[in-house]
Amino acid sequence: MRRPVAWIVAVVLFVEALGVAALNWFLGVVVDRQDMSLAGLDPDMMSVSSKIGGIVFGLYFALCGLVALLVARRDRAPAGLGRVLLISAAVVHGLLGAFTWGLVGPTAFLFMMVVLGLVVLLLMTYDARAEPADAAPEGGKGDDGSPVTPPPAPTTP
Numbered sequence: 001m002r003r004p005v006a007w008i009v010a011v012v013l014f015v016e017a018l019g020v021a022a023l024n025w026f027l028g029v030v031v032d033r034q035d036m037s038l039a040g041l042d043p044d045m046m047s048v049s050s051k052i053g054g055i056v057f058g059l060y061f062a063l064c065g066l067v068a069l070l071v072a073r074r075d076r077a078p079a080g081l082g083r084v085l086l087i088s089a090a091v092v093h094g095l096l097g098a099f100t101w102g103l104v105g106p107t108a109f110l111f112m113m114v115v116l117g118l119v120v121l122l123l124m125t126y127d128a129r130a131e132p133a134d135a136a137p138e139g140g141k142g143d144d145g146s147p148v149t150p151p152p153a154p155t156t157p
Contacts, residue, residue, distance in 0.1 A: 024054020
């Protein structure tokens with residue numbers, strides 16, 4: 001179940017990266033063509049900043065998708081920066097979900113919660129602290145039935 005979830009998360013994050021970048025680019029074009037201004041701000045600056053913001057968030061979601069893709073291919077838990085990126089993606093989707101309920105509607109909120117659930121499921125199924133399947137419990141029996149003793153502690157002179 002772990003690998004299919006990682007593949008789905010990767011695909012969803014890549015699609016979301018393209019969608020966010022395209023939406024912000026479109027909004028930048030609309031602001032530029034309408035020559036709209038908000039509280040006296042320069043319309044050209046608003047257009048450029050919308051486009052730059054779309055590219056930055058698109059690259060962020062694409063990078064998170066790349067981490068999920070590597071997790072799916074390697075079938076190993078994300079570590080270090082990859083884990084931090086996936087956790088931050090979960091937080092971002094939680095916050096975006098809270099904003100979309102009021103601004104866009106329940107459908108967008110549902111989408112954000114589904115993506116949040118998928119990212120959290122990916123992180124939980126690849127828990128780095130999980131005990132390997134071939135490890136014997138402490139004080140237990142090995143594969144041949146003999147007692148397992150821990151290695152001796154190193155002594156310092």
